[in-house]
Amino acid sequence: MLNLSNKLVATFVSFLLSAASAQAQGPCEATRSAPGLERFYSQTWGTQYNGQRFQSAVNTSINSANASKLELLWVYGLSTNSPRSYPLVTEDTIFIGDGGRGLVALDRENGCVRWENTEIQDISTAIVSEVVDGRTLLIFSGRNSGVFAVDANSGELVWQRFVDDDHPIPMFSGSPLVYEDKVFVPISSLEIGLTLNPFYGCCTTSGGMAALDSATGDTLWYRPTIEEEAKVTGRHFFFVEEYGPSGAPVWGAPMLDTKRRLLFYGSGQNYSRPASLTSDAIFAVHIDTGEIAWVEQFTAGDAFNLACGLGLPNCPEPMGPDVDFGAPPLLVELATGEDLVIAGQKSGDVYGIDPDSGETVWSTRIGRGGALGGVHWGIAANPEMDLVFVPISDIPTLPKERPPQPGLFALDFNDGRIVWSVERKAKCEARSCWPGLSAAITAGPDIVVTGSLDGMLEIYRASDGELLWSYDTVTEFSAVNELATKGGAFDAHGPMLADNLLIVSSGYGSFGQEGGNALLVFTVAEEQSP
Amino acid sequence: MTDTSPLAGRGRRLVATLIDLFVVPLVSVLVLLVSGVFENAEAYAGNQIYIRGFLLGVAGYLLINGWLLHTRGQTLGKTIMGIMIVSNGTSTPAPLWRLVLIRALFFPTLYLVFFFPLTLIAIIDQAFIFSKKRRCLHDLVCGTSVVVRSDVGQE
Numbered sequence: 001m002l003n004l005s006n007k008l009v010a011t012f013v014s015f016l017l018s019a020a021s022a023q024a025q026g027p028c029e030a031t032r033s034a035p036g037l038e039r040f041y042s043q044t045w046g047t048q049y050n051g052q053r054f055q056s057a058v059n060t061s062i063n064s065a066n067a068s069k070l071e072l073l074w075v076y077g078l079s080t081n082s083p084r085s086y087p088l089v090t091e092d093t094i095f096i097g098d099g100g101r102g103l104v105a106l107d108r109e110n111g112c113v114r115w116e117n118t119e120i121q122d123i124s125t126a127i128v129s130e131v132v133d134g135r136t137l138l139i140f141s142g143r144n145s146g147v148f149a150v151d152a153n154s155g156e157l158v159w160q161r162f163v164d165d166d167h168p169i170p171m172f173s174g175s176p177l178v179y180e181d182k183v184f185v186p187i188s189s190l191e192i193g194l195t196l197n198p199f200y201g202c203c204t205t206s207g208g209m210a211a212l213d214s215a216t217g218d219t220l221w222y223r224p225t226i227e228e229e230a231k232v233t234g235r236h237f238f239f240v241e242e243y244g245p246s247g248a249p250v251w252g253a254p255m256l257d258t259k260r261r262l263l264f265y266g267s268g269q270n271y272s273r274p275a276s277l278t279s280d281a282i283f284a285v286h287i288d289t290g291e292i293a294w295v296e297q298f299t300a301g302d303a304f305n306l307a308c309g310l311g312l313p314n315c316p317e318p319m320g321p322d323v324d325f326g327a328p329p330l331l332v333e334l335a336t337g338e339d340l341v342i343a344g345q346k347s348g349d350v351y352g353i354d355p356d357s358g359e360t361v362w363s364t365r366i367g368r369g370g371a372l373g374g375v376h377w378g379i380a381a382n383p384e385m386d387l388v389f390v391p392i393s394d395i396p397t398l399p400k401e402r403p404p405q406p407g408l409f410a411l412d413f414n415d416g417r418i419v420w421s422v423e424r425k426a427k428c429e430a431r432s433c434w435p436g437l438s439a440a441i442t443a444g445p446d447i448v449v450t451g452s453l454d455g456m457l458e459i460y461r462a463s464d465g466e467l468l469w470s471y472d473t474v475t476e477f478s479a480v481n482e483l484a485t486k487g488g489a490f491d492a493h494g495p496m497l498a499d500n501l502l503i504v505s506s507g508y509g510s511f512g513q514e515g516g517n518a519l520l521v522f523t524v525a526e527e528q529s530p
Numbered sequence: 531m532t533d534t535s536p537l538a539g540r541g542r543r544l545v546a547t548l549i550d551l552f553v554v555p556l557v558s559v560l561v562l563l564v565s566g567v568f569e570n571a572e573a574y575a576g577n578q579i580y581i582r583g584f585l586l587g588v589a590g591y592l593l594i595n596g597w598l599l600h601t602r603g604q605t606l607g608k609t610i611m612g613i614m615i616v617s618n619g620t621s622t623p624a625p626l627w628r629l630v631l632i633r634a635l636f637f638p639t640l641y642l643v644f645f646f647p648l649t650l651i652a653i654i655d656q657a658f659i660f661s662k663k664r665r666c667l668h669d670l671v672c673g674t675s676v677v678v679r680s681d682v683g684q685e
Contacts, residue, residue: 168575191571199562201569239563
């Protein structure tokens with residue numbers, strides 16, 4: 001009954017939005033045309049398969065010489081206060097999840113809607129693409145509604161699937177990655193929130209990674225992070241049975257080493273005890289079979305769920321420290337020619353890891369760490385400068401002994417040495433003004449683009465950390481679609497560079513940050529030939 | 531009891547309902563605890579949470595009121611308040627199926643529907659209590675009225 005209710009409400013909302021758009025988008029009528037699909041500016045959430053989130057000069061003209069000339073080109077008002085979709089950009093179009101409105105294809109020059117698909121209400125990931133039978137598909141996940149493939153030309157739904165396993169309540173938080181006709185889908189679980197119900201017997205589900213057929217969505221293989229079946233470990237309220245091990249969700253996108261044909265991804269904490277040996281770990285998995293090449297755990301015995309914040313019965317004893325790998329790992333080539341996997345943890349630790357063995361080559365601890373980072377959503381690298389850039393949030397969560405160091409850190413990825421750092425200062429006292437960097441960051445040819453929890457969008461020079469440009473997004477905007485639009489905290493997927501455009505969603509109110517709904521598109525004017 | 535048992539007062543009926551609204555969820559929680567229907571992840575997949583929640587409410591209601599309704603036409607609240615549900619125009623308890631399916635399930639379920647104009651049904655149903663016969667819409671549909679038990683003093 002409720003599903004029907006949801007559909008009716010969604011239809012009603014869509015009707016209202018469509019009516020509003022029809023009125024608001026008079027000047028946009030001419031742009032309702034098919035999107036160009038010749039050139040895509042990213043392959044994955046991590047920009048490339050190697051997850052570096054590095055946009056070279058081939059794909060962006062924004063650099064340290066012109067960053068200070070960035071100007072706001074247009075703003076689109078999203079239909080959510082916590083935008084959680086990372087766009088896919090082509091030569092003339094931006095595809096992005098628009099909260100309750102669905103999936104939209106926007107003209108990248110003016111933000112006008114080319115097409116929209118209002119069937120999918122909870123897009124929570126990056127959008128990636130794949131050509132199947134001559135048709136370009138957009139592939140992404142809805143937070144609770146499964147994995148989707150949509151025709152990029154028309155917006156028509158091609159398939160929708162849940163992963164075939166025994167997982168009753170999956171949550172799709174990490175972005176899918178598409179390679180060689182397979183869609184790799186990270187899986188976490190709603191169970192972390194069900195623990196708030198004291199009559200719930202925490203917990204039985206495991207995180208995992210699945211491979212789906214990109215043409216049909218059929219499950220090819222599924223690899224749980226915890227192979228062991230959860231067993232009864234205790235009771236509370238006399239009757240409510242507690243289970244473990246559980247959890248180890250895969251919150252972030254995978255990274256792909258095409259040479260080794262290995263998929264790398266991080267896992268989160270256990271939801272209950274006993275803790276498993278695969279929580280807070282980095283996995284290396286064969287893409288063809290789903291077999292594990294190696295798993296390396298970096299924090300043992302970490303068990304935590306949302307019940308802990310309120311002292312409810314489902315909180316494991318002892319709890320925490322809740323320092324999962326939310327940020328996807330990335331792959332770099334060292335000066336020696338060897339490869340190295342680099343992973344940042346919510347503890348504030350950054351690791352250089354041998355991709356063949358999982359052995360730690362170096363590790364560097366930055367800041368205090370905590371339940372919302374430390375390193376939270378994503379690091380980036382510049383392979384031309386041998387640097388990995390590490391955003392640190394350190395927003396106060398659980399008690400920690402070390403002092404916070406919110407800011408941006410550049411490490412030599414050959415040895416983990418800190419080359420430069422920028423500690424960000426609070427612009428006011430409130431929690432919504434915390435200066436930390438929780439959102440994923442992006443690297444350009446010689447720049448690093450960051451968005452902070454206090455709503456500042458900034459560009460730093462990659463070589464020395466000098467601040468080149470900043471823009472305070474905590475303000476109201478006039479949006480091309482005429483929705484009431486304001487910026488807020490930067491969190492989640494972070495900024496994207498494509499040609500002369502800088503694209504980013506401002507606002508994220510999921511954990512007490514400043515909410516907002518602004519899709520901001522900045523540009524630098526192209527150099528004119530004399 | 532006589533054939534002309536006096537109609538129950540509106541105040542008594544309201545208090546009886548409030549008592550039931552307090553007691554039934556408590557019993558349902560006990561059922562929940564013992565049965566474990568919301569203890570596992572499967573309970574939250576698809577529409578299971580709504581189905582199980584509904585059945586849990588029915589179980590709690592029948593557990594505390596089923597026998598009373600069957601034998602005396604009373605819920606716990608009505609027992610405490612000294613009133614009973616009878617087939618209209620008689621002094622005999624209405625058939626159990628009508629009390630459960632129409633009075634206890636059908637109308638309360640309609641109350642949960644949030645779409646206009648169905649939302650008005652709850653108001654219309656209750657507004658009928660102010661009629662001369664003090665019969666709510668659910669009483670009219672069910673063919674019942676609520677009277678004072680003859681062994682209990684009038685309001």
